[in-house]
Amino acid sequence: MLLIYCPYCDVERAETEFHCGGEAHIARPSDPSQTSEEEWVEFLYMRSNTKGVAAERWRHIHGCGRFFNAVRDTVSDKFLKFYKAGETMPDLEKISKEAGK
Amino acid sequence: MSQPFRTEKGGRIDRNEQLTFTFDGEQMQGHKGDTLASALLANGVHLVGRSFKYHRPRGIISSGSEEPNALVGIYRNGDQTPNLRATQVELYQGLEAISQNRFPSLGFDIGAINDLMSPLFPAGFYYKTFMWPKSFWDRVYEPVIRAAAGLGKPPKKPDHDFYGNLYAHCDVLVAGSGPSGLAAALAAAETGAKVILCDEQAEFGGSLLSENSASVDGKEPADWVAVTLARLGAMDNVTLLPRTTAFGYFAHNYVALAERITDHIANPDPKLPRERLWQVRAKEVVIAAGAIERPLVFPENDRPGILLADAGRTYLNRYGVKVGHKVLVATASDSAWQAAFDMADHGVEVAAIVDLRETPPKNLMAIAEARGIRVEAGCVVTGTLGRKRVKAALLGRLMTSGQVASGGQVECDALLMSGGWTPTVSLYSQSRGKVVWDGDKGAFVPGKSVQHERSTGASKGLYGLQATLEDGYAAGENAAKAATGKSAKIAYSTATGGEASNGGTLGALPHDRNASRVKAFVDYQNDVTAKDVKLAVREGMHSIEHIKRYTTTGMATDQGRLSNMNALKIASGALDRPLTDVGLTTFRQPFTPTTFGLFAGVSRGDFFDPVRKTPSHDWVVENGGVFEDVGQWKRTWYFPKNGEDMHAAVARECKIARESVGLFDASTLGKIEVVGPDAAEFLERMYTNPWKKLATGRCRYGLLLNDAGFITDDGVIGRLAEGRFHVTTTTGGAPSVFARMEDYLQTEWPDLDVWITSTTEQYAVAAVQGPKAREVIAPFIEGIDLSAENLPHMSVREGTFCGVPCRLFRISFTGELGFEINVSRRHGKMMWETLAKEIEKHSGTAYGTETMHVLRAEKGYIIVGQDTDGTVTPQDAGMTWAIGKKKLDFVGKRGLERPDLKADGRPQFVGLLTTDPKVKLEEGAQVTVAENPATGTSAEGHVTSSYYSPALDRTIALAMVKNGQALEGKTLYVPMPEGSIPVEVTGTVFYDKEGARINV
Secondary structure, three states: EEEEEEEOOOOOEEEHEEEEEOOOOOOOOOOOOOOOOHHHHHHHHHHOOOOEEEEEEOOOOOOOOOOEEEEEOOOOOEEEEEEOOOOOOHHHHHHHHHHHO | OOOOOOOOOOOOEEEEEEEEEEEEEEEEEEEEEEEEEHHHHHHOOOOEEEEOOOOOOEEEOOOOOOOOOEEEEEEOOEEEEEEEEEOOOOOOOOOOOOOOOOEEEEOOHHHHHHHHOOOOOOOHHHHHHHHOOOOOHHHHHHHHHHOOOOOOOOOOOOOOOOEEEEEEEEEEEEOOOOOHHHHHHHHHHOOOOOOOEOOOOOOOOOOHHOOOOEEEOOOHHHHHHHHHHHHHHHHOOEEEEEEEEEEEEEEEHEEEEEEEEOOOOOOOOOOOEEEEEEEEEEEEEEEEEOOEEEEOOOOOOOOEEEEEEEHHHHHOOOOOOOOEEEEEEEEOOOOHHHHHHHHHHOOOEEEEEEOOOOOOOHHHHHHHHOOOEEEEEOOOEEEEEEOOOOEEEEEEEOOOOOOOEEEEEEOEEEEEEOEEEEEHHHHHOOOOOOOEOOOOEEEEEOOOOOOOOEEEEEHHHOOOOHHHHHHHHHHHHHHHHHHHHHOOOOOOOOEEEEOOEEOOOEEEEEOOOOOOOOOOOEEOOOOHHHHHHHHHHHHOOOOHHHHHHOOOOOOOOOOOOHHHHHHHHOOOHOOOOOOOHHHOOOOOOOOOOOHHHHHHHHOHHHOOOEEEEEHHHHHHHHHEEEEEEOOEEEEEEEEOOOOOOOOHHHHHHHHHHHHOOOEEOOOOOEEEEEOOOHHHHHHHEEOOOOOOOOOOOOOEEEEEOOOOOEEEEEEEEEEEEEEEEEEOOOOHHHHHHHHHHHHHHHHOOOOOOOOEOOOOOOOOEOOOOOOOHHHHHHHHOOOOOOOOOOOOOOEEHHHHOOOEEEEEEOOOOOOOOEEEEEEEEEHHHHHHHHHHHHHHHOOEEOOHHHHHHHHHHOOOOOOOOOOOOOOOOOOOOOOOOOHHHHHHOOOOOHOOOOHHOOOOOEEEOOOOOOOOOOOOOHHHHHHHOOOOOOOOOOOOOEEEEEEEEOOOOEEEEEEEEEEEEOOOOOOEEEEEOOOOEEEEEEEEOOOOOHHHOOOO
16 A cells, blocks of 8 residues: 655655545636637547556545655656646656666 | 374463364364464374365465465354464353365265266366357356355345454565564564564464474574564564564555454454554565475375375474374475474374485484485375375486485375475565566566565565574564664574475476376365376466466465466476466455455444435434435435335425426535635636626526536526625535635636635535425525515525525426525524424425426436536537627637537437327337337437427427437437337427516
């Protein structure tokens, strides 16, 4: 069971308190009517399904209820960074390198 | 004579406390401190079970949890627990044990015919033999195989025990309490770190408990254990857990421990759980799991009386039991020599020490000579005699040519063997670490740490008492430092004696027998021989993963802890590839078999899943209502009166609700309070409908899509104030709708100033529906003008019900005049009982979910999740009216523009009427154009809802049919096994099409 840090509560808690919300930084287009079919399909369905370092959304569903983002190595399950929703996407390559991947 | 194989003195058993137990009904004696295995051996019992496939007689082979043979059933409280390892079962007064996998008895077993027929059962036998005919698998092969194979029988009654659960956090978890584990625990604990030390055995100390040829700090090893434990026990920061197996190492240093609490007690306190699951989050873990001795693979190496050498030594030194009176020791490593010496010292005749090595160490040779023990170097065992107990062994002399020459026969009643040692890397492997091959040690040892752990002592291939102690201290210090940053220097104990054992072999031993006729077992528990492994390679299995599955070697409950290395070596030889190229299978959780009870814990019976009850629950029980489960909710299905069946009860309820009044508990509906300056804007973006212009005090039906454009939920939303909405959702959709609202609000539109709160459990809701509804509620409502002019259909007001605050909705899911009254949950029972009494004055009825379904279907109202399936758009459902045409955006708007959703040929929501009004369609039945469509024809759609309608006195159905709205009036068919049913396509509203009844 993963150990997850909530950046809002500033605590580490067991995975059972959280809900994973899939890949992070997939913003809903601000004006969907202006999107092409391909762009909309990309937004709806296409995910990178990374093997390795990936940013994903988590919600502290049985805690504060807030969504936040985490960078996790999907191979080792190691978390490399936690940050609040709305913060810019970190440089995953840099994080990978720092983690020695 | 009782216990003829008990030594005169010595061992850790309590000779003053005699215990009586039975094995297969035969009464025997043992002592406190015995395991079932040691007590059986003390009584001269080696034969304890029959093997899995060939039903060969099998005896105790080990003294620990790796035991593959001695699986027994233990009777307790009228039921038995199967497949317990006799080597782990602690003896208590009155223990009842039975052997397994034998019929009619252990001594005479019919299944043993399999052994004689074994040429018919090679590896992959099942795959090759039971291929044809296909239908025979279910009816013939599987039942026969299942009856013949397997080990214990499952218990027949529900588990009478209960199980505990505990979460724990610590700085350092030490798994294993041998020399390195104890040293690690002590070193870590002295720094002040919070330490948990667990060991699967009843007593801490591991190998130290059976070591009597060494000393630590000048003390007997067992005495040093006692002193060390006293030190640990006196520290508040240390938790000692004996009888506790670290069975699973999971992500982020989460380690699961199984603590056995009452299994070893004759009459346990009924308040105690049988086992307790410890869910430990350790900052650092020290794996001190030790090593396991390898069997030698020679023909007939499975006879009762053949044990691992170290097990023989443990039974002797720790339990005071001689495994035989005349013991042959066969080995390839030093450690077994010590077993022989200890045997000789206890007056056991050592028939010979047979060492594979041409030149065994001189010092050992000298000790053997001093004791007058015959030594055969460069020699192997090539076979054994004796069916239910080994009688003699055949020796073979290794020639320089590589051939084996007969070396005569040696009489013996026990044979101790040692092929060297295999480090127990299971926990390390579970932590996702990759083992590496250490050529010098001839073993796979832990490689790089992936998690916060380190292996110590024998579990990383380090042997010798002094070395393991030192390594243990260092591991403990290192772990504590990593966990807490603190360190403390403690005085290390020093050991003399207990030197590292050298030597060892892997794979099958050479012999001079007919290879096609003899069985040299690699995996005892699954009856896999050296021959089977070679056959698997010949038949094309070249990876150890394939060999494992084809032969089942290493797939038994012991996960091949005795067999894997030998199997690997044999495979590597057959493939003519280096051992490391063949690969090692991965050890997985659990380390040893773990009870389901431990995992279930208290989550059984009433605690398996929460039960959610509505305010009317008690009243419904008193009034004979029938419940149905809707998720965790208990909802009333229908209220049978005077012996009515469901059909009659529902017909009556429907009729009364339409003619007079019905009362329905709608408390399970999801409720969300949406509040804030941007509340209307938020709903505008979430739902298809427009909300900004909805007047305070009015309601609107809301349709919720996902961004793909499909219907996911619906409900009525009322505006209580400029910035306050009362949103309702479906019963099942409440949590997911709330979660999606949070998601959009927090991550897509953080600019909106809105708060949402789930209020599902805060409100009790009574729906009063029918022409008399207004009269029923009027006496209790204050502060609200109920007249049609002031409170038209789709309105909401706040007032009081019997003096308590209420939110009154004028809405209808029946097509009749209807009200839904929301009061605080604690007043729900009062409200329900008040209204239930009041409707009697109007000959009304309470009704359940079935009537609710019929009434809504008569009106063509959809139920999301029944009439829709996640691929239905508002257009498909005929609900384009619910879409705010002028809205620039809402969740799903862009999705609806996708070409496929606008294309011709979409399934559409329609009504179906059978030609014969008595015939009721099956929900889910397929709808076709042809009366008898050819096989392979695609259906045009399917029936989603189907009922008998009392209002129409005929059956009605709703369906999704391709281009259905254009087919109105046409005849389609619903093919069924009894014949095709003709149906007419109609609109979806069957009753009161103009909606006159609702606006009164």
